[in-house]
Amino acid sequence: MLIAKGAEAELNREGDVVVKERIKKSYRIPELDDKLRKRRTALEARLLREARRAGVLTPQVLEEGKTSLKIEFIDGQKVKDVLDENCTDICKEIGRNVALLHSYDIIHGDLTTSNMIIKWKDGAGARGDKHVHIFSLYFIDFGLGFISKREEDKAVDLYLLHEVLESTHFTIMEKAWKAVLDSYKRHYQGGDKVIKALLKVESRGRYKLRTKSGRAIKSSSTLHRSN
Ligand SMILES: Nc1ncnc2c1ncn2[C@@H]1O[C@H](COP(=O)(O)OP(=O)(O)OP(=O)(O)O)[C@@H](O)[C@H]1O
Ligand SMILES: [Mg+2]
Known part of the structure; x- marks a missing residue:
């Protein structure tokens, strides 16, 4: 099928x-x-x-x-379809897993919420308890991935995730991004350096946008607001 x-x-x-x-x-x-x-x-x-x-x-x-x-086959749901209702727990788990990947120098290359699958544990729905980890998070689609130690490559990986949250999950964007970054930093020693690189990547990204449209875009970035 x-x-x-x-x-x-x-x-x-x-x-x-x-x-x-x-x-x-x-x-x-x-x-x-x-x-x-x-x-x-x-x-x-x-x-x-x-x-x-x-x-x-x-x-x-x-x-x-x-x-x-x-x-x-992972029998679950795309994170894209369930993130808005279970935002903080899932985002913490996303941050922890990206931290793990990056600490092993694995760049995913396409960190979208369609490339993550949530598998709910038995009984999770019945208990309805959203504050416990009652799911497993799977990462798929590594076809654009690569191995790199460079902070900038890790920053670009996170930047794409930020863009996806901004465009696809805008109602929960701020809360989601904060949860991702807090968890990322907590689980990855080199995380602070990556986040510094991320700010540079962002300024370049916005510059590109600005020149493309010929005018300044609204400065509504939530990228730096991790605390
Ligand atoms: N192992 C799996 N178990 C369940 N569903 C899967 C699995 N692999 C892929 N899918 C589903 O198929 C969709 C597309 O898969 P995937 O992201 O690997 O392909 P793609 O985006 O077309 O690939 P690429 O970007 O490498 O060209 C996923 O979003 C997911 O819904
Ligand atoms: Mg995909």
Whole structure:
């Protein structure tokens, strides 16, 4: 059963297994396209495993093909669909997990709330207790990830998450970002340096926006407000 068809990949579910196939792109030179799809597939498998070793939940890689991966199906909900109601707990958990990834120099490369899956523990709904950790958070889609020690690369990873919160979860944005950053700093010793780099990344991002539209954009940034 087809579960998703993105720009780069097609995902089919077969029982407990998801097959992620990187599809051919006709606008790319075939040799290059082939190389790219193989490279991203191999990289994604490697990063899914390394993230797991770092203590971050990711689907298990069951089989690695040249341009496709068979991975464990995670029976849960996209964070995108549940974040607004369970904001603080989930955001703390996001911050802790990104901290874990970054402390192992793993850059996710696409930290959106569609690339995180929440699996509720049995009975969570019945208890209705939102203040206890009654879920597991899984990270997926490492196809744009890489390994880097650079603070700036880690900052860009966080910056994308900030942009996603701002555009997709704007009603809870401030609370969400504060929870992510507080938790990130608490769980990652080098976190302060990354946040300094993040402010530089942001000023560059805003500069780009300003020049693109030809006028200054409203300064409503919540990026620096972590305390
Ligand atoms: N292991 C999994 N278990 C359950 N659902 C999954 C799993 N992997 C992917 N999905 C679902 O399929 C969607 C798309 O998957 P994914 O993010 O890996 O692909 P993509 O965004 O098209 O990939 P890419 O950005 O690498 O081209 C996810 O948002 C999620 O809803
Ligand atoms: Mg995705």
